[in-house]
Structure formats: C-alpha cells, structure tokens
Amino acid sequence: MAVNQINSPPTITKVGLKLATMNNNQHLSLTITHAAFGTEKYRPTGEETSLKQERLRVGIASAVRLDEKTIQMRFVVKAEQDEGFWCNEIGFWANNTLIAVYSSDEIKGEGLIFISDKVETTISFSLALEAMPVERIDVQIMQDQDKLIQLINQHENEDNPHPQYTPQQITATSQNAVEETGHSHEIDKASTSQAGIVQLTNDINNDSETLGLTAKAGKKLKALIDALTRNLNNYIPNSKKSNSVTSTSSDTVATSYAVKQLNDVKANKSTTLAGYGITDFAQRALTASDNLNDITVKGIYNNSTYRNTPNNNYPEEVSGVLLVLSNAEQVYFASNGKMFKRLKSNNNWANGWVRLDNLTTPIGADQNLDEITTDGNYYIVGSSKATLAKNYPVERGDGALEVFGNGYFQRFTTFHSKQIFTRRKIGGNWTAWVQSMTELGGAFSGDVIINPANKLSARRIASTNNSNDALDIYSKNGLFIYNADNATDLLAGFRPNRIDLVRDVNLANKMLAFSLDISNGADFSNSPNIDGIWHDDTTNTFHFQSDSTYKTTGEMGKASLSAVNYVASGLVEIKNNNWGRLRATLTDGSYWQWEVDPNSATNPRFNFLYRTLDGTQRAASFPRLEKNEVVAYRSWVDEKIQSLITYQKIGNFQIRKYPDGTMIQTYTIRQNDLYEWFEKSFNWAIAFVDTPLIFSKVTTSIGGSHDADVNILTKSNNATCYYHEYEHGGSNQGNVRIQFLAIGRWK
Numbered sequence: 001m002a003v004n005q006i007n008s009p010p011t012i013t014k015v016g017l018k019l020a021t022m023n024n025n026q027h028l029s030l031t032i033t034h035a036a037f038g039t040e041k042y043r044p045t046g047e048e049t050s051l052k053q054e055r056l057r058v059g060i061a062s063a064v065r066l067d068e069k070t071i072q073m074r075f076v077v078k079a080e081q082d083e084g085f086w087c088n089e090i091g092f093w094a095n096n097t098l099i100a101v102y103s104s105d106e107i108k109g110e111g112l113i114f115i116s117d118k119v120e121t122t123i124s125f126s127l128a129l130e131a132m133p134v135e136r137i138d139v140q141i142m143q144d145q146d147k148l149i150q151l152i153n154q155h156e157n158e159d160n161p162h163p164q165y166t167p168q169q170i171t172a173t174s175q176n177a178v179e180e181t182g183h184s185h186e187i188d189k190a191s192t193s194q195a196g197i198v199q200l201t202n203d204i205n206n207d208s209e210t211l212g213l214t215a216k217a218g219k220k221l222k223a224l225i226d227a228l229t230r231n232l233n234n235y236i237p238n239s240k241k242s243n244s245v246t247s248t249s250s251d252t253v254a255t256s257y258a259v260k261q262l263n264d265v266k267a268n269k270s271t272t273l274a275g276y277g278i279t280d281f282a283q284r285a286l287t288a289s290d291n292l293n294d295i296t297v298k299g300i301y302n303n304s305t306y307r308n309t310p311n312n313n314y315p316e317e318v319s320g321v322l323l324v325l326s327n328a329e330q331v332y333f334a335s336n337g338k339m340f341k342r343l344k345s346n347n348n349w350a351n352g353w354v355r356l357d358n359l360t361t362p363i364g365a366d367q368n369l370d371e372i373t374t375d376g377n378y379y380i381v382g383s384s385k386a387t388l389a390k391n392y393p394v395e396r397g398d399g400a401l402e403v404f405g406n407g408y409f410q411r412f413t414t415f416h417s418k419q420i421f422t423r424r425k426i427g428g429n430w431t432a433w434v435q436s437m438t439e440l441g442g443a444f445s446g447d448v449i450i451n452p453a454n455k456l457s458a459r460r461i462a463s464t465n466n467s468n469d470a471l472d473i474y475s476k477n478g479l480f481i482y483n484a485d486n487a488t489d490l491l492a493g494f495r496p497n498r499i500d501l502v503r504d505v506n507l508a509n510k511m512l513a514f515s516l517d518i519s520n521g522a523d524f525s526n527s528p529n530i531d532g533i534w535h536d537d538t539t540n541t542f543h544f545q546s547d548s549t550y551k552t553t554g555e556m557g558k559a560s561l562s563a564v565n566y567v568a569s570g571l572v573e574i575k576n577n578n579w580g581r582l583r584a585t586l587t588d589g590s591y592w593q594w595e596v597d598p599n600s601a602t603n604p605r606f607n608f609l610y611r612t613l614d615g616t617q618r619a620a621s622f623p624r625l626e627k628n629e630v631v632a633y634r635s636w637v638d639e640k641i642q643s644l645i646t647y648q649k650i651g652n653f654q655i656r657k658y659p660d661g662t663m664i665q666t667y668t669i670r671q672n673d674l675y676e677w678f679e680k681s682f683n684w685a686i687a688f689v690d691t692p693l694i695f696s697k698v699t700t701s702i703g704g705s706h707d708a709d710v711n712i713l714t715k716s717n718n719a720t721c722y723y724h725e726y727e728h729g730g731s732n733q734g735n736v737r738i739q740f741l742a743i744g745r746w747k
Helices: 014-023 145-157 215-234 256-266 634-644
Strands: 003-006 029-032 034-038 054-059 062-067 070-077 085-087 089-094 097-102 113-115 121-128 136-139 177-179 182-184 199-201 211-213 282-285 299-303 320-326 329-334 339-343 376-380 399-404 409-414 420-426 434-436 479-483 486-495 498-501 512-517 529-536 541-548 580-585 591-596 606-611 617-621 646-650 653-657 662-672 680-683 693-699 707-712 720-728 735-745
Touching: 014 029, 014 097, 029 089, 034 070, 054 070, 070 136, 113 121, 211 215, 693 707, 693 720, 720 735
Parallel strands: 003 121, 029 136, 199 211, 282 299
Antiparallel strands: 034 054, 034 089, 062 070, 070 121, 085 113, 089 097, 177 182, 299 320, 320 329, 329 339, 376 399, 399 409, 409 420, 420 434, 479 486, 486 498, 512 529, 529 541, 580 591, 591 606, 606 617, 646 653, 653 662, 662 735, 680 720, 693 735, 707 720
C-alpha cells in the first residue's frame, strides 16, 4: 500500500473544546473539515490556535469508521514545486478553527513523513474517540468525493506509487536530494577532524591527510620496520667487544676469543665446585622435608616446586632461592621479586625475616590499609584513590605508609598537608587513626594535655576561618578562664549564647563591638564597617552604631536600643539624611513613625506615618511651615473659634457676628391677631453694612384652612425693615408670632 499511516492520538485544543461545547448543548461534538501539515517538532499544550510552521492545508479525501470509536481519514497531499518537506506536525481544522494538533518533541530522524513536490502522497490517520475529550466527531469529505476516491485507489494500487522513496546508489560525490525516481544522501569526507568516507592508497610516501593506507601498504611498512629492528638488535659496536675473561664490566660483550679461553680452562676442571677447589659452599635443590632453620651450611639452595610453607620457616609461600651466608645469616630471593633476610641470635631465629626491598612498595588502587600487615614502607599517589572507605586517615589524602612490629603498628604521612597519623592493632582489630604534630604544624584530632609546670606559647596564631591572625576555639559546653592563684576564681566564661565577664571591662575609650569587619589586622579606628557601642570623652556621649562607617568619619549608623524603660535627660539628637526619625514598632509588626523632610531648610515639613506588616500605610502629612504656628487640641480650637464669634441679645433681637464679617440677626414680635393693614417697620439692633437678606415666618394659634404672612418691602435697607401683614381665610388668627431672620455683613 502506498499509504503512510499514523495511529497516535492528537491533542485537542482549548478553542476546539470550546467549539465542541457550542455545537451541541448535550454532547461534545466536532466536525473536521481540513488537515494542515507543518515542519516543527514540539509537545502540544492545547493552547495552539495554528501550527508553528504550516506548509500545506488540504481537505479530507475519504473517511471510514473502523469501529464505533475509531475513524480513519485519508488525505492526498503534494507540496509546492521545489518545496518538498518532512512533516512533523499535523493540525485538524473545523473550517477556520484549529481543533486538534499532533506533534512530538521525541520524533526520531528527520520527521514523520516526507511530503514530496514530485508525486502525490496518501496519508491515513486513525483517530480514536476514547483518546479525545469529546463524544462525537464528524468528518466533512471534499465535494468531488468519487474522483478523490478513484485517485486514492489508483494511487494505492500502483506498483511503485512513491518512486522518490527508492534509495539511489550512494557514491563519494552523492548529494542530499529527492528526485522523481528516488532519493540519495551526501556522505561526509573523512579528515583529521571528522569521520567519513575515505579513499584508500598503496602509496606510503604520500603526505595527504585525507587518504587512508591499504593493508598492502601496511604490510610493506611492517617489512621495513622488522628489518630495521633486526639490524638494531643484532648490532654490537667494536667498542663494546672484549677478549678479557676477567673483566668486571657489565657494558661489554665477550668475543669468541674470550669464550675459547674459558672453554680451555673448563676442559681441565671437574664439573663440580670441588673441582674448582670450593669445598665449604653447597649448591643443591631444597626438598619437602627441608626446614630453613636447619640449613646452616653456606651455599645456594634452589626451591622451584613450591615446598615452602610457614612450618618450614619460609618468609612467604612462594618459590625462590635461599642464600646461606653463614650458620647465622640467611637471605631468601622470592620469585615475586621480594628479598628477605634474617639473623640468628643466641642460637635462635626468633627475630624473624625482614624485607630488604620494601622501601618503595606501591599500594594498590583498590587495596585496604587494614590488609597491609607486612613490615615495610609503602606509598600511594593520586588523592582519588585514598578514601575513608579503604581506611585511610583522611579522605583524598595520598601519602606514605610505614608498617612496624610484624604488622601491628602503622604510621601514615600525607604528601600535601604533611599530616602524620598513627594506629595499632589490638586483639586483631585496628584502632582509630590518631594525628600527631610535628614542627611543621598541623591540626590535632584528640586531646592535647599540657603539664601544669609547662605553658602553651605562640608568637603568631593564624585562624582557619579568615586571613587575619586569630585564635579559633571550638567548645561544646563553653570556655572558662580562672585566676592562676585561685582555681575557683572565675574571671570570664564563654558559653553558647552567653558571655560572663566577672571583672570590670576597660575598653580605654574604644568600641564595644558586636560584629566587625577588620582586614589585615587594622585597628577599630580604621575599620570601614563595625557594629557596637562607644563613648566619646570629648562630648561625654554614648554612641550606638550599626552598619555604618566608624566614628572618625563623623557619621552615625542605624541603631536599635531596646529596654523596658528608657530615660534620657537632656537632648536626644537623631542625625541622618532620610525622612525617618522616630519609630514605634507594635507587636504585630506594624509601626508608627515620625518623619521630617531632610530638605527642611527649603521645605520645612513633617509627617506621622502608620505602616502595616503587609506594607499598607496611612499618613498624616503636615503642610509646609511658613511662619510660627500654634497647633492645639480641638477644645482649644473650639474655644478660639467661639471667642471670635460674638453674641448679643438686645430686647427681642439676637445678634451673632463671625470673624469673616458675616452677621446674623433675628427679631421676634408677639401679638394678638393680624390687624392695622398699613405699612409697618422696625430698625435692626445693629445696622448692616448693606441691605441684608431677610426671611420671615408667621405662626398662629387658629387651625383650619387659612394662611398668614408678611410682605417684606423692597424699600427695606441696611438699618430698617419695612413690611405689610396679611391673611386669607380667617378673621381672627389668635396668638400670632412674627419672626424675622436677616443675614448680612457687619464689616
């Protein structure tokens, strides 16, 4: 079949889900109308609204339901001319909405499928509903369905529907290409910097860096090398040839003449040592019954059959040669390269064998120091090989190991830090390493005891924590200093989170520092940063300083003074260039702060600020101070305001004068009924500056439907009010009260 089939589930997009919800209120359904093909590899998130690199979009050629939950769609695709591409992303569309995307960032090779520009490609995609969050998917087939199906069937039934998939012969000059008749690939050319195809040659005189030698050329080179090697191995210069039979040189070779001289001598001698007159030197092989303690005759004894055992007092269970120098001295040359010697004392071999070649024995990379029990000197180079797991005293501490006392004592010296550690074996078990100190210095692990008659003195103590001279003391329960004349008289105690100073602390006008930064041994007065308390004798002032330059700069730092009660007599002066001055912090972390403008010389202002723990703040901001002002409580303000408002009662007049020049007067007339229908008037108790605004009000004691009032005449002025009384619907108004209210100005 000329069909490329893809069965992996796509990822439905959020806009696709939304469209599925809009299509049907009861079921989530979608209708696929098109498919798009692109080149990007990625893991879809569902946020996509388009392909990342869309190259082609086509309709659906055919579709068939394989079962009730699976739809198989087919597409016929062909790229634009000269624009064939590898497809890595497929999008399914409902008209103009991207409803699902298939891609992956784990696609192997160049892509899912190659879409050629030469021939049409049929792609089949099986879509499983159970892998999609929708209940129904419909497919809209292209209008000319019959023709499309005919094209698909014709395409699928061709013997070779995809000739571009046919691989062509690859040669040294091949290029990456997809043709109508097949495809080919380019092969990298081999060089000194990359692997690839290489041209062979038989020429061994070529300077090329891209040609490779054949086996024939290699055989030719080997023949030349073998001939040269034989010549070099067999060549002996005349200066190294000697006729002497008594020469002690190890650098010359005996000639045929020298050999003949020896043969002439040997021809006249016996084949034994005795034949040469040697009667006190033995030469024989050792037997299984030989005990080396019993062999006292000088001589050479050969053991090549592994008869040596500890019971026969061999130094090791390995073959070798025994050299007996006297009845009290033996040397054993083991076949593994080791050499041992022992001496008899008081007719006893109790001192045991001692290695003579053990000064430079290397320690194996995987060897455990617990296993090295043969006396001698050992070493290891390479810090990665020395680990605590192999029972070295320190991690990554390569060095030299000495073993004494028949393997019951070890001493280890590190190469780089020059630390010395010792331990011994008790009851078959090694004790923990204990560090020793040398005149070169080092660090102790364990107790250091100094006799009472002696003292510990040092010219220079260097801290391990910084580059300055200091003494670092580490103690779990504290450090205590006592009077030398009275062991119970405590002078000072340093405990966790506590310091006890029993005597007076005399700082000599220096700072009591809590945290400081002193470099190169500088004095406090030259330290750029220090926290503490100090006293200035000149001004008789205590200074509290934190995170600031030292007092000689004239600046002050941030300080916090905490006490149950704090009393200050005299001036409390706060100097800084910021708004904040005084702060009252509450238990919940919020605070009140009084602050002043640091530029008060030109803008004299201050605020009261309240800030909560989450940073929310409210403030009472005071305006710029232009002159001497008085700020008082509300009662004082009310009193001042009332003192500026004058009140008078003159007869039936009540008068109020306000500071801004406003004046209010009221006048009340009480009478029986309204009568005398003529113009009436009265004079204000205090004349206004100008004609005031006049209001009138008439009340009566008679009920019923009627009205009564007065008419203020226009002729009224600043001093006199003119009016007429009137009534409607009633002949007798009874007790009448007429009220006048005037608002004007008194100045």
